[in-house]
Amino acid sequence: xxxxxxxxxxxxxxxxxxxxxxxxxxxxxxxxxxxxxxxxxxxxxxxxxxxxxxxxxxxxxxxxxxxxxxxxxxxxxxxxxxxxxxxxxxxxxxxxxxxxxxxxxxxxxxxxxxxxxxxxxxxxxxxxxxxxxxxxxxxxxxxxxxxxxxxxxxxxxxxxxxxxxxxxxxxxxxxxxxxxxxxxxxxxxxxxxxxxxxxxxxxxxxxxxxxx
Numbered sequence: 001x002x003x004x005x006x007x008x009x010x011x012x013x014x015x016x017x018x019x020x021x022x023x024x025x026x027x028x029x030x031x032x033x034x035x036x037x038x039x040x041x042x043x044x045x046x047x048x049x050x051x052x053x054x055x056x057x058x059x060x061x062x063x064x065x066x067x068x069x070x071x072x073x074x075x076x077x078x079x080x081x082x083x084x085x086x087x088x089x090x091x092x093x094x095x096x097x098x099x100x101x102x103x104x105x106x107x108x109x110x111x112x113x114x115x116x117x118x119x120x121x122x123x124x125x126x127x128x129x130x131x132x133x134x135x136x137x138x139x140x141x142x143x144x145x146x147x148x149x150x151x152x153x154x155x156x157x158x159x160x161x162x163x164x165x166x167x168x169x170x171x172x173x174x175x176x177x178x179x180x181x182x183x184x185x186x187x188x189x190x191x192x193x194x195x196x197x198x199x200x201x202x203x204x205x206x207x208x209x210x211x212x
Contacts, residue, residue, distance in 0.1 A: 001129045002033040002137060007041070014122035019129050028137040029068030030076075034128035038069040039077045041121065044084045048093040051101055058101070062110050072137065076110045078102075081121050152177045161201035166193050181206040 001019040003012065005026040015032075016022050032039040040061060042050070050058040062078065069076035080102070084095065105112050115121040155177050156167035173191045174180045180188075180202070188199035 001125065002028070004028070004031045007031055009118055011041075011118040011121050014119060015125055018122055018126045025137050029064040032125055033072065033074065033137065034125050035130040036074050037077045037128050038065060038072060038074045039079050039125065039128075040065045041079045041081060043082045044080055044098075045082065047080075047098055047101065051093065051098075059104060059108070062105055062108055066108065066110065068137075077113055078105050078110050079113045079115060079121060079124070081115045082117060156180060159202055159205045161198040166191075166198070169193060 001015065001022045003015055003022055003024055005024045030038045031041045042058070047058060050061075062076070065076045065078070084098070102112065113124060115124055152171055153164065153167045156162050156170055157164060162170070169191050170180045170188075171177070174183060185196070185199040185203050188194050188202055189196065194202075
């Protein structure tokens with residue numbers, strides 16, 4: 001079993017207690033990997049709010065879930081926990097609208113399971129789990145957030161022959177990534193540490209066609 005480090009509530013304790021082998025990871029696109037399934041857990045009461053958010057709507061989360069499931073060669077599952085009726089009347093979303101919204105998960109190719117409470121969720125996850133079959137989720141983790149102001153350096157580090165130090169020196173000299181990529185080979189060699197070979201590599205990278 002692999003569980004998201006950000007998962008909260010009593011269910012995390014129950015999963016740790018009931019499942020044979022639990023690893024905690026973050027940023028892999030779901031809440032759990034259990035056996036042949038990648039699971040996104042949501043409480044029914046959360047859904048009305050998820051219907052009106054753009055960047056973090058349920059459908060956006062399910063897209064991430066599907067991508068993680070495809071990369072790990074497992075089945076994507078949306079697990080809905082708790083009672084549906086009476087928990088979101090204050091939102092103005094009626095049951096029919098919510099059911100129609102959840103039906104969209106099926107159209108996306110995501111299976112839907114329901115559980116009564118956290119204890120039931122833990123039991124379902126335990127039944128899905130396959131001991132000693134935890135996949136490597138490092139390949140599907142979200143990329144580390146790039147520090148503010150450092151994006152230009154990371155862009156240049158993607159060029160052949162350019163490391164962190166050279167990228168910094170290029171940006172100090174030219175100011176922007178655009179200026180670096182449009183500079184001539186002779187101009188590039190004005191930067192300390194950039195010789196003819198590195199300058200030519202930068203020029204080739206700037207003009208190379210995609211897929212070439």
